[in-house]
Amino acid sequence: MILIKSASALVQHLRQSSATGKTIGFVPTMGALHQGHLSLLEASKKGNNCTVCSIFINPTQFNDPKDFEKYPVTIDKDIELLENLGVDILFLPLATEIYPDGTNNLEQYDLGVLESVLEGRYRPGHFQGVCQVMNRLLDIIKPDNLYMGQKDYQQCLVIGKLLKLTGKATSLHICETLREADGLAMSSRNLRLNPTERKQAVAISIILKRICQSAQPGPLQPISSAAEQALSEQGFKVDYVAIADAGTLEVPEEWDGQTPMVALAAAYLNEVRLIDNMIIPAIK
Numbered sequence: 001m002i003l004i005k006s007a008s009a010l011v012q013h014l015r016q017s018s019a020t021g022k023t024i025g026f027v028p029t030m031g032a033l034h035q036g037h038l039s040l041l042e043a044s045k046k047g048n049n050c051t052v053c054s055i056f057i058n059p060t061q062f063n064d065p066k067d068f069e070k071y072p073v074t075i076d077k078d079i080e081l082l083e084n085l086g087v088d089i090l091f092l093p094l095a096t097e098i099y100p101d102g103t104n105n106l107e108q109y110d111l112g113v114l115e116s117v118l119e120g121r122y123r124p125g126h127f128q129g130v131c132q133v134m135n136r137l138l139d140i141i142k143p144d145n146l147y148m149g150q151k152d153y154q155q156c157l158v159i160g161k162l163l164k165l166t167g168k169a170t171s172l173h174i175c176e177t178l179r180e181a182d183g184l185a186m187s188s189r190n191l192r193l194n195p196t197e198r199k200q201a202v203a204i205s206i207i208l209k210r211i212c213q214s215a216q217p218g219p220l221q222p223i224s225s226a227a228e229q230a231l232s233e234q235g236f237k238v239d240y241v242a243i244a245d246a247g248t249l250e251v252p253e254e255w256d257g258q259t260p261m262v263a264l265a266a267a268y269l270n271e272v273r274l275i276d277n278m279i280i281p282a283i284k
């Protein structure tokens, strides 16, 4: 694996790969790698001749400075995992490589309703930051294929929109969420949970699974409210539980049983904010 820290060196290196007809797969991450990240890298390795992984804790996407400060860093272990997996290139930039002109006056993107619902509502500015870093990374790497996790469902829709807005030719591949044995979605932030919180955390996936299994056409609000209440009773500070249109993330009053939906939740266990989601397919 080649470790590259400079954007210009990476551009130069990848230009040679593209010139020889190699396809480039890209997996952006913020490090503290787990099996979920590795599954994206495996998908990229299967579909491309050259796989690039980036590790960059992007300051512009953190609406909460404490979350940024406490974001886990395990870089030596990450490098070992990437080496063992046979990733071709690790891009490990400093902020000055990503934001050479600083972080003031960065581009703003018209993300429509995606910016004002769910994560957009509870994390103001978050998706602008995600688009700012992703647009820069995509401009540097120009991947044929981009691999992202369904775990961050709304982020996948936002990046789909960014690709359209900026006319990029990259194909987005959304990969399934990897879970711990008890069902908790793998996440770098799980490292911040103490043993008691770790046991409690599984409740989010249990509640989402219950919603998916019991979903029936009809009003949605009572179902999401009951789920919010159940999580609160189990010690979470709930931002939302919502059942939304899987394509737009709009939340209809009633489900017609035919539109694919997604159940999403975001909740804090003390300081740690966890998110998860599960798809509710149309009823046959």
Ligand code: AMP
Binding pocket: 028, 029, 030, 031, 035, 036, 037, 039, 040, 147, 148, 149, 150, 151, 152, 175, 176, 177, 178, 179, 185, 186, 187, 188
């Ligand atoms: P992050 O390092 O949290 O920014 O995540 C980098 C990428 O890994 C994003 O596309 C995430 O959606 C994806 N990812 C995070 N957790 C999981 C998981 N449990 N399963 C699959 N992909 C994941």
